[in-house]
Amino acid sequence: MNITVKEQMYEGKAKQVFATSDPEIVMVHYKDDATAGDGEKKGTIHDKGIVNNRLSNALMQKLEEAGIPTHFVEEINDRDTFVKKVEIVPLEVIVRNVAAGHFTLRMGVPEGTEFKTPILEFSYKNDDLHDPFINHYYALALELATQEEIDTITKYAFAVNEELKKIMADVNIKLIDFKLEFGRLADGTIILADEISPDTCRFWDATTGEHLDKDLFRRGLGGEEAAYQEVMKRLLG
Numbered sequence: 001m002n003i004t005v006k007e008q009m010y011e012g013k014a015k016q017v018f019a020t021s022d023p024e025i026v027m028v029h030y031k032d033d034a035t036a037g038d039g040e041k042k043g044t045i046h047d048k049g050i051v052n053n054r055l056s057n058a059l060m061q062k063l064e065e066a067g068i069p070t071h072f073v074e075e076i077n078d079r080d081t082f083v084k085k086v087e088i089v090p091l092e093v094i095v096r097n098v099a100a101g102h103f104t105l106r107m108g109v110p111e112g113t114e115f116k117t118p119i120l121e122f123s124y125k126n127d128d129l130h131d132p133f134i135n136h137y138y139a140l141a142l143e144l145a146t147q148e149e150i151d152t153i154t155k156y157a158f159a160v161n162e163e164l165k166k167i168m169a170d171v172n173i174k175l176i177d178f179k180l181e182f183g184r185l186a187d188g189t190i191i192l193a194d195e196i197s198p199d200t201c202r203f204w205d206a207t208t209g210e211h212l213d214k215d216l217f218r219r220g221l222g223g224e225e226a227a228y229q230e231v232m233k234r235l236l237g
């Protein structure tokens with residue numbers, strides 16, 4: 001692809017975004033920086049950027065094949081990817097299959113409890129407010145998204161859950177929960193954006209229950225670098 005990379009537009013906690021010569025495409029660069037608790041805890045996970053870039057791209061391509069539109073365009077190298085330029089919908093869209101994390105704290109349900117049906121949850125994407133839990137009426141009232149967009153996002157989020165559960169089960173990993181972000185193309189079309197990685201999903205080994213995700217870092221348990229490599233090895237060989 002004959003695209004040149006231009007100035008940095010934005011730097012987030014885990015990624016940088018650069019403009020390109022194509023107004024409809026940006027380049028994402030994945031860093032090794034890791035944060036928890038809305039940036040309160042800071043560290044690095046060696047080669048996390050490589051794992052998350054490669055994994056997210058592979059997973060998004062599989063989701064595209066399953067009919068879910070994503071921002072993925074082209075992987076340039078281990079840490080850099082061209083993606084479609086979107087305006088991010090300021091919602092963290094969380095799907096849960098098994099109780100963990102904030103759900104266990106909020107609901108008093110023990111970690112590991114399987115749900116009868118998957119749970120969809122929205123947070124308002126705002127670090128200063130600690131990404132507060134909201135429902136779709138908040139999103140409508142504050143014009144974070146329209147009803148039509150919320151319907152589309154809901155449909156895609158459950159479809160991602162079904163596909164991702166299968167993809168992970170094939171490599172003996174149980175998909176506990178995950179967070180998605182969606183974006184709007186210039187014409188308003190909603191597509192899946194951001195990333196799908198051990199930063200944004202809870203992955204447990206289906207046999208041992210071993211955690212293979214960022215909870216190792218969040219909880220200071222150690223072993224996160226090896227866990228990220230293990231997920232990449234299982235999915236990409």
Ligand code: TMP
Binds near residue numbers: 100102177179200201
């Ligand atoms: P939670 O149980 O802490 O709400 O997390 C639910 C899922 O969302 C889990 O797979 C981790 C992911 N997540 C993020 O991607 N970013 C975040 O800032 C948080 C808090 C969770």
Ligand code: ASP
Binds near residue numbers: 036037214218
């Ligand atoms: N997004 C959180 C933070 O900003 C990290 C996490 O828990 O995933 O620190």
